[in-house]
Amino acid sequence: MSGVELRQVAGDEGEIRLDRWFKRHFPDLGHGRLEKLLRTGQVRVDGARAKASDRLASGQTIRVPPLGLAPAAEAPAAKRAPKVPEETLFALQKSVLYRDDAMLVIDKPPGLATQGGTGIDVHIDMMLDALRFDAKERPKLVHRLDKDTSGVLVLARNAKAAQALAEAFRQKATLKVYWALTVGVPSPRDGRIDLALSKEPGRGGERMQPDPDEGKRAITDYVVLETAGRRSAWVALQPVTGRTHQLRAHCAALGTPIVGDGKYGGAEAFLTGSVSRKLHLHARAIALPKPGGGMVRVTAPLPRHMKETFRLLEFREADHKDPFAPFAED
Structure with a gap:
């Protein structure tokens, strides 16, 4: 049917409910209407009928029928398709760090959301056609970064590659290194944070909290690269798991929150x-298996505000050319 979309479940979206997935990707779609689409079989998961409460797995394919214009009570038409400035699309195209037939890696700027949500009018997911280039299919996101986090973001250029990349994320076959600036210096100066996290109840936006009893296990390895006395530290972080806001919550739990958080x-x-x-907080580098075989490593330059802070604190970026070096023994 014309207008039907097949969406791949990203690597970090495994285990979320189907209705939460729709809320994330189609925030203007009301729950009642989603239930009707499910009852009539218009929404399917891997070709099978599904329920709103079903838990997803990374790599699954969701059939999304043409949604048309939602009733005015759900979403005014003017807000459903905001016009993206040409300079924004051009900047997104210029942000490509790596490209082959199967995948793209871009340098996501801080302040640009990966996907839509409440109060978000412009995001990468709505601009993916600008990253099609010569491919037959529209690119697909295979993982996410927080809106205010910058750095490497991986996209698949076809459905087959999306499935392979999502599986690589799910199987933890990828290595990611983040650079952060913290208030204070973590103690000890290197180690592993093994602290379960759960979503904090209440309003005020998504926020995670330490929860050893009911939370999901979250693990982060870290190394302090340089310090500015006791005032601040430049820290390399390697997430072993991929929980929401994991690095931010873990740094705060050490008593050394990330600057600006x-x-x-x-x-x-x-x-x-x-x-x-x-x-x-910057997704500095990623190493991952290519769908066609072999490995690729991609590094993203620091965003302007972090470069300026590093200059003020006299941190030398050139002294740490290999982002993976601090974790080589692991």
Whole structure:
């Protein structure tokens, strides 16, 4: 049927409910209407009928029928398809760090959301046609970054590649290294944070909390690369698991929140002086298997605000050319 979309479940979307997946990707679709689409078989998972409460697995394919215009009570038409400025699309195309027949890796700028949600008018998911280039299919996201986190973001260029890449993320065959600036210096200066996390109840946006009893296991390896006295530290982080806000919650749990992360560090997450108040968390590099065989490593340059902070604190980026080196023994 014309207009039907087949969407791949990203590597970090496994285990979420089907209705939550729709809320994430189609926030203007009301729950009642989704239930009707499920009852009539218009929405399917891997070709089979599904329920709103079904848990998804990464790599599954979701059939999304033409949704048309939602009733005015659900979403005004003017907000459903905002026009993206040409310069934004051009900048997204220029952000490509790696490209082959199966995949793309882009350098996501801070402040640009990966997917839609409440209060988000422009996001990467709605601009994927600009990254089609010579491919027959529209690119597909296989993982996500927080809106204010910058750095490497992987996209598949066809459905077959999306399935292979999603499986690589699910099987933890990928290695990711983040660079962060923390308020204070983590102690010890290197180690593993093994602290379960769960979603904090209540409003105010998605936020995770330590929860050893009911939370999902979350593991992060870290190494302090340089320090500015006791004021701040440049930290390399390697997430072993991929929980929501994992790095931010783990750094805050150490008592050293990431600079600019008011959600987890409150007022203590901001340095005085001319240091930017933006989040200082950057997906520096990724190593992952290519769908066609072999491995690829991609590194993203620091965003402008982090470069400026590093200059102010006299941190030398050139001293750490290999982002994976601090974790080589692991």
